[in-house]
Amino acid sequence: MPIGEVFLNAMLVILAFSGVLGLTSMFLSHRREMARIKSGNQSRSAALTHENIELKETVSLMQDRIAVLEQIAVDPARRTADEIEKLR
Numbered sequence: 001m002p003i004g005e006v007f008l009n010a011m012l013v014i015l016a017f018s019g020v021l022g023l024t025s026m027f028l029s030h031r032r033e034m035a036r037i038k039s040g041n042q043s044r045s046a047a048l049t050h051e052n053i054e055l056k057e058t059v060s061l062m063q064d065r066i067a068v069l070e071q072i073a074v075d076p077a078r079r080t081a082d083e084i085e086k087l088r
Contacts (some may be wrong), residue, residue, distance in 0.1 A: 072080060
């Protein structure tokens with residue numbers, strides 16, 4: 001077998017091996033990026049869930065306060081004055 005043919009075969013093997021390594025590297029890089037994005041979405045989702053719970057509690061407290069203010073606004077002045085005097 002001539003030396004040129006051996007050299008050509010060796011170059012083809014090296015080229016094929018390099019291609020496989022390159023594709024594997026790209027695949028693994030993609031998988032790492034997807035894992036990073038997925039973990040970021042999960043932490044963001046947890047933060048949004050926590051914020052949602054806090055907002056629901058705040059809305060509930062505000063509804064209670066509005067109910068008290070509505071009661072004060074529609075009650076006769078005499079009744080409100082009597083209740084204030086009872087508290088003193």
